[in-house]
Amino acid sequence: MTDIHSQKILILDFGSQYTQLIARRVRELGVLSEIRSWDMPAADIEEFAPKAIILAGGPESVTEVDGPKAADVVYTMGLPVLGICYGMQTMAQELGGKVEASDIREFGYAQIKSEGDSKLFKNISDHVNDKGEKLLDVWMSHGDKVVAIPEGFKLMASTESCPIAGMYNEEKNFYGVQFHPEVTHSLQGGRMLEHFIKDIAGCEGLWTPANIIEDQIKRVQKQVGDKKVLLGLSGGVDSSVVAALLHKAIGDQLTCVFVDNGLLRKNEGDMVMDMFAKNMGVKVIRSDAADLFLGALKGVSDPELKRKAIGNTFIEVFDKEATAIKDVDFLAQGTIYPDVIESAASKTGKAHVIKSHHNVGGLPDDMKMDLVEPLRELFKDEVRKIGLELGLPYDMVYRHPFPGPGLGVRILGEVKKEYCDILREADAIFIEELHNFDWYHKTSQAFVVFLPVKSVGVVGDQRRYEWVVSLRAVETIDFMTARWAHLPYELLEKVSNRIINEIEHISRVAYDVSSKPPATIEWE
Numbered sequence: 001m002t003d004i005h006s007q008k009i010l011i012l013d014f015g016s017q018y019t020q021l022i023a024r025r026v027r028e029l030g031v032l033s034e035i036r037s038w039d040m041p042a043a044d045i046e047e048f049a050p051k052a053i054i055l056a057g058g059p060e061s062v063t064e065v066d067g068p069k070a071a072d073v074v075y076t077m078g079l080p081v082l083g084i085c086y087g088m089q090t091m092a093q094e095l096g097g098k099v100e101a102s103d104i105r106e107f108g109y110a111q112i113k114s115e116g117d118s119k120l121f122k123n124i125s126d127h128v129n130d131k132g133e134k135l136l137d138v139w140m141s142h143g144d145k146v147v148a149i150p151e152g153f154k155l156m157a158s159t160e161s162c163p164i165a166g167m168y169n170e171e172k173n174f175y176g177v178q179f180h181p182e183v184t185h186s187l188q189g190g191r192m193l194e195h196f197i198k199d200i201a202g203c204e205g206l207w208t209p210a211n212i213i214e215d216q217i218k219r220v221q222k223q224v225g226d227k228k229v230l231l232g233l234s235g236g237v238d239s240s241v242v243a244a245l246l247h248k249a250i251g252d253q254l255t256c257v258f259v260d261n262g263l264l265r266k267n268e269g270d271m272v273m274d275m276f277a278k279n280m281g282v283k284v285i286r287s288d289a290a291d292l293f294l295g296a297l298k299g300v301s302d303p304e305l306k307r308k309a310i311g312n313t314f315i316e317v318f319d320k321e322a323t324a325i326k327d328v329d330f331l332a333q334g335t336i337y338p339d340v341i342e343s344a345a346s347k348t349g350k351a352h353v354i355k356s357h358h359n360v361g362g363l364p365d366d367m368k369m370d371l372v373e374p375l376r377e378l379f380k381d382e383v384r385k386i387g388l389e390l391g392l393p394y395d396m397v398y399r400h401p402f403p404g405p406g407l408g409v410r411i412l413g414e415v416k417k418e419y420c421d422i423l424r425e426a427d428a429i430f431i432e433e434l435h436n437f438d439w440y441h442k443t444s445q446a447f448v449v450f451l452p453v454k455s456v457g458v459v460g461d462q463r464r465y466e467w468v469v470s471l472r473a474v475e476t477i478d479f480m481t482a483r484w485a486h487l488p489y490e491l492l493e494k495v496s497n498r499i500i501n502e503i504e505h506i507s508r509v510a511y512d513v514s515s516k517p518p519a520t521i522e523w524e
């Protein structure tokens with residue numbers, strides 16, 4: 001089998017919010033890319049043995065004394081190098097060009113004029129003007145500017161406010177662009193990256209879902225041998241994909257523990273059992289612990305204390321189940337690449353953290369289990385593609401995220417079983433109608449929140465006082481900021497009518513029109 005790790009692109013990060021996007025774009029081209037900090041030592045870069053290097057953007061200025069710069073080997077190993085934004089500036093400065101500082105940053109759409117005849121821009125143009133010049137629509141971001149290109153380089157792109165918006169040295173395969181080819185606003189940015197990765201750096205498309213699965217199966221088999229592995233299965237995308245992958249790799253050596261905490265969505269527990277235990281034949285122990293969780297939540301109304309109570313109870317239940325399974329040597333986790341990057345950024349050296357998230361961590365030290373983390377190299381979109389390739393249904397793989405504490409933070413104040421049951425029904429109606437109206441996948445997260453207040457309604461001749469719920473639906477890319485979804489009125493009307501008519505104890509439905517910030521996505 002081909003070694004899918006044999007061709008990789010090294011991305012040196014200077015702190016830009018777009019760095020992960022560059023890595024994902026490269027991987028979409030079927031080539032492995034890894035992000036490292038700009039100060040990666042020369043020896044490590046050599047050992048990493050990339051096929052090419054991308055210098056990413058960053059907030060600093062190269063004109064400052066001690067501004068961040070990559071090790072010299074980047075330019076002396078004979079590898080293709082692409083500098084993006086700050087990456088182009090540092091390349092210019094290091095190779096003898098000149099960069100001028102500026103306090104003003106320009107962000108947004110720009111039309112650049114394509115200059116020269118580089119391989120990077122080969123056969124790429126969005127418009128041609130009266131003079132026959134090729135123009136490209138791009139997402140520009142600059143403050144500092146390259147004002148003199150290094151010797152041996154030619155001009156590749158220009159705009160009025162940024163006369164040197166791109167440069168290249170085809171002999172050395174060095175390219176610099178001041179704009180961001182990785183964002184979709186740069187219309188043909190994807191093709192530019194493809195030219196760099198495939199034509200210039202000569203990478204093939206080895207990094208495909210099928211190859212990744214085959215590779216991971218081999219690795220897991222090698223790591224685990226004939227030992228036993230335990231996995232906390234939550235029904236979320238990551239743990240589900242780990243379950244499917246490990247089942248394929250080691251079959252019966254895998255045991256999953258699924259904790260039903262009574263705070264799950266309608267039919268969720270049965271769905272997980274049907275899918276994994278019944279259909280796929282995975283060994284899953286279902287622990288029905290709703291009473292225990294509700295007991296721990298009794299009288300608790302502070303959101304953080306509720307989270308703690310749920311987290312602690314989870315650990316208690318999971319540990320009890322885990323200890324009952326004898327001779328387990330490995331604990332599997334759904335750690336994904338962004339977790340690895342994050343932890344590497346917050347610590348020094350090679351971090352190997354256990355997610356603090358309550359549904360994966362917390363095993364007692366004396367269990368001494370090694371970790372199996374088959375998704376460690378993957379971005380979320382890759383995890384999803386692998387899930388599909390492993391035969392998991394689209395609906396499961398592309399489901400909205402669900403918080404660990406579940407309905408526990410969607411019932412404001414004290415959690416009671418009665419509220420959970422009402423909320424589950426209302427939530428199921430909302431989600432069903434989002435699917436019916438073809439809006440589910442246009443929102444990033446949608447759910448119903450239970451408000452423990454009573455409001456009046458009239459049913460027949462009777463006035464009745466019943467509970468209030470609010471619908472919440474947001475659109476977001478990273479869940480750090482979010483816009484409330486502009487759902488059609490017909491959809492809201494249908495959901496509201498159904499909830500009030502079908503659920504006896506709800507008299508009123510509201511729609512949350514708060515964006516994040518300042519509001520958060522969840523209500524607690």
Ligand code: XMP
Pocket residue numbers: 307357401402403404405409445479516519520521522523524
């Ligand atoms: P907020 O409400 O902070 O939510 O805007 C951002 C994202 O995080 C999820 N979330 C949680 N996930 N445990 C989790 O596992 C939690 O305690 C928790 N609180 C919020 C939320 O659903 C959204 O996707």
